[in-house]
Amino acid sequence: DAKTTQPNSMESNEEEPVHLPCNHSTISGTDYIHWYRQLPSQGPEYVIHGLTSNVNNRMASLAIAEDRKSSTLILHRATLRDAAVYYCILGDGVGSQGNLIFGKGTKLSVKP
Amino acid sequence: DGGITQSPKYLFRKEGQNVTLSCEQNLNHDAMYWYRQDPGQGLRLIYYSQIVNDFQKGDIAEGYSVSREKKESFPLTVTSAQKNPTAFYLCASSILGDTGELFFGEGSRLTVL
Numbered sequence: 001d002a003k004t005t006q007p008n009s010m011e012s013n014e015e016e017p018v019h020l021p022c023n024h025s026t027i028s029g030t031d032y033i034h035w036y037r038q039l040p041s042q043g044p045e046y047v048i049h050g051l052t053s054n055v056n057n058r059m060a061s062l063a064i065a066e067d068r069k070s071s072t073l074i075l076h077r078a079t080l081r082d083a084a085v086y087y088c089i090l091g092d093g094v095g096s097q098g099n100l101i102f103g104k105g106t107k108l109s110v111k112p
Numbered sequence: 113d114g115g116i117t118q119s120p121k122y123l124f125r126k127e128g129q130n131v132t133l134s135c136e137q138n139l140n141h142d143a144m145y146w147y148r149q150d151p152g153q154g155l156r157l158i159y160y161s162q163i164v165n166d167f168q169k170g171d172i173a174e175g176y177s178v179s180r181e182k183k184e185s186f187p188l189t190v191t192s193a194q195k196n197p198t199a200f201y202l203c204a205s206s207i208l209g210d211t212g213e214l215f216f217g218e219g220s221r222l223t224v225l
Binding site: 041044045087101102105 | 116147152153154156200202204214217219221
């Protein structure tokens, strides 16, 4: 069973920031938080991952709550190409990628 | 360019026929994975392999078989024992022991008529 809870869908306007929430109240101390996104008829694409501290990369930022029971993926300026299904996933540390459980994710729509 | 190549992209087969999906990677990754995705659903793990000549069952291995004779290749056979094989199949790879990125192929869409 998926260990994270995400909204089924969200909408955003182009060039505005998007905050995608994820709840993971049963997260363990060794669980990493991973985000992937999937465009229609394509394989998922890695976005970002983190353990405790907030993380930034060229695609997005990951804000992790102090108690680690929730996190938020931040897209700073949404573009039409960001329309995708976003998956928030927990992985229990080293070598766990194959055990990542992809739930239904959040379908993000971006309006021009 | 480095990456994962899945073939064919689309495949149609008659019921009762075995089908083999190809997955090749040139990323020098030790670990490789097969996932199945049904419409509107998440991904479910079929098989994974962390080293040549060794592989483990995932959550839905029944009706599927794999081999790992070479580091670069991890083919998946959908056998006639798989009751509902029509789905989108995704292959992935990663650095063994890493906490980071899982690299996916473009997927193979299998339709059983």
